[in-house]
Amino acid sequence: MTETLATGLTTLAQAPADLPPDGSWLVIGIGLGILALAIFAIELFIPTAGMLGILCGAVVIASIISFFYHSTSAGVFAIVTYIVASPFILVYGVKLWSGSPIGRRLILGGTETVATRGLDEEQVADELAKHREADREAAVALVGTTAVTATPLRPVGVIRIGDRRMDALAESGIIDQGTEVEIVEIIDNQIKVRPKGPTAG
Numbered sequence: 001m002t003e004t005l006a007t008g009l010t011t012l013a014q015a016p017a018d019l020p021p022d023g024s025w026l027v028i029g030i031g032l033g034i035l036a037l038a039i040f041a042i043e044l045f046i047p048t049a050g051m052l053g054i055l056c057g058a059v060v061i062a063s064i065i066s067f068f069y070h071s072t073s074a075g076v077f078a079i080v081t082y083i084v085a086s087p088f089i090l091v092y093g094v095k096l097w098s099g100s101p102i103g104r105r106l107i108l109g110g111t112e113t114v115a116t117r118g119l120d121e122e123q124v125a126d127e128l129a130k131h132r133e134a135d136r137e138a139a140v141a142l143v144g145t146t147a148v149t150a151t152p153l154r155p156v157g158v159i160r161i162g163d164r165r166m167d168a169l170a171e172s173g174i175i176d177q178g179t180e181v182e183i184v185e186i187i188d189n190q191i192k193v194r195p196k197g198p199t200a201g
Contacts, residue, residue: 025070029078032063037089044093142183146196149179159193168193 036059043052060082068075142161147168151157155170159181171184171194181193 023070025066026074029063029066029070029074032059032066033078033082036060036063040089040093044096140186142191143186145183147181147183147193149175149177149181149193152177153193159191166191170194 036056039052039056039059043056046052064075064078064082067078145161147159147161147166149157149168150160150165153159153168153170153175155172155174157168157170157175157177158165159168160166168181168183168191171192175181175193175195180196182196183191184194185192
């Protein structure tokens with residue numbers, strides 16, 4: 001009797017292993033892998049502070065679990081595949097991202113004011129250097145110009161020169177809103193001002 005019960009339990013334990021793998025889990029695992037790749041691509045071009053990156057990782061884990069539900073060998077193969085493919089996907093993704101308008105703005109310091117269509121990275125860098133030099137010369141020309149504070153300078157705030165609004169730094173103390181100021185110095189594109197009248201605050 002005991003031998004019969006033991007044999008029955010052994011048969012039940014071995015039964016699931018003898019069943020053919022469920023092909024639907026394989027399809028789900030592949031589908032989740034493709035979804036993870038799509039989420040990664042979206043993260044490259046729509047910055048979400050890493051939220052889509054976390055979702056991508058969760059989908060990859062779900063994909064691996066699905067492969068394991070299909071079979072242990074499929075799960076192990078999926079893990080190895082993800083480990084081997086991840087560096088190549090990351091390198092290609094970063095290369096693709098760096099060539100995008102968002103990537104160029106972040107890497108090269110802003111190209112929205114420079115025509116970059118049809119230019120390679122070196123030519124874009126040259127155009128940006130010329131643009132920055134022109135900005136520097138324009139900024140130097142502002143020294144001695146009179147402006148009005150659009151916000152209080154505590155010590156940083158916004159000044160208005162005609163219709164232009166620009167960030168500025170008070171030379172000392174706090175300058176109230178609506179105060180007439182003079183631009184006295186520009187260092188690293190930081191405009192420094194002092195009141196033309198008595199210093200407020």
